[in-house]
Amino acid sequence: METLMRARTILTKASLLVLAASVAGGTMSSAQAADLAPAQVYARPPVVEPFNPLMIRLRVLGVLPDSEGSSVNVGAIPPLSSPNSGLSISDRVVPELDITYFFTPNISAELILAVTRHHISGTGTLSGLDIGKTSLLPPTLTLQYHFTGFGPFKPYIGAGINYTAFLSQSAARTPIAGLVVTDLHVNNTVSPAIQFGFDYMVDRHWGLNFDVKKLWLRPDYSATVNGTIPVTGRANIDPWLISGGVTYKF
Structure with a gap:
């Protein structure tokens, strides 16, 4: 041996x-x-991209109010009240920033930030009456579901809540047909919101975005005409928020 x-x-x-x-x-x-000779083979571990939950977008936002159905109550002059009269609220285009946080690759929360200024005027028997101007600060928070499996095309839907603060309110003080609005106040209000949109990612970080939201924004307001006549009502602003811009995913 x-x-x-x-x-x-x-x-x-x-x-x-x-x-x-x-x-x-x-x-x-x-x-x-x-x-x-004997050899040892070492398998290279797969490269896994880290999951970063933060996304921001810079967009151009169009605010398109739908003021049909707004009410006007002129207590001392019933013929000037609804349904004979209503309100018209101007459209507005502004820059807008939104911040999105992903809890999972499919579920996220989005907060949009923008300020818009609108002109309010009368319709019907109040047609031509310049009522005034107000700025809207309408932060909107939505919970979103992002669909996967479409490659760089990433559609989503969402629903949430809006709180609108009315800032820098000013009466027009412009006489028309013997009438002049001397005071204006629009109440802050909460409203529901829905949305749909998509991102198209050019690479891992950069993409393009298109987004549509609908708000049911109906604040109460009060005004004074000719310094003594009280006016009250509800402004059905109900805007469409249509935006497009650039996406950056961290």
């Missing part, structure tokens, strides 16, 4: 010497020698 073990050791050493001599003499390539 001992003789057999010594023979095996001598044979192994001889094989290694022959292998080394063959490589040195050029009769066997290094690759062929490597094939004969």
Whole structure:
């Protein structure tokens, strides 16, 4: 048995010497020698992109009020009240920033930030009456579901809540047909919101966005005409918010 073990050791050493001599003499390539020698194969782990939950968008926002159905109650002059009269609220285009936070690749929350200024005028028997101006600060928070499986095209839907603060309110104080609005106040209000839109990602970070929201924004208001006549009602602003711009995913 001992003789057999010594023979095996001598044979192994001889094989290694022959292998080394063959490589040195050029009769066997290094690759062929490597094939004969024992080798260990190390699998490279797959590259996994880190999940970053934050996304921002810079967009151009069009605010398109739908004021049909607004009410006007002129207590001292019933013929000037609804349904004979109503309100018209101007459209507006402004820059807008939104911040989106992803809880999962499919579920996120979005907050939009913008300020718009609108002109209010009368319709019907109050047609031509300049009522005044007000600025809207309408932060809107929505919970979104993002559809996956469409490659760079990433559509989503959402629903949430809006709180609108009316700032810098001013009466027109412009006389028309013997009437002049001398005071104006629009109440802050909460309203529901729905949305749909999509991102088209050019690469991992940058993309293009299109978004549509609908708000049911119906604040109460009060005004004074000619310094003494009280006017009250509800302004059905109900705007469509249509926007497009640039997406950046961190």
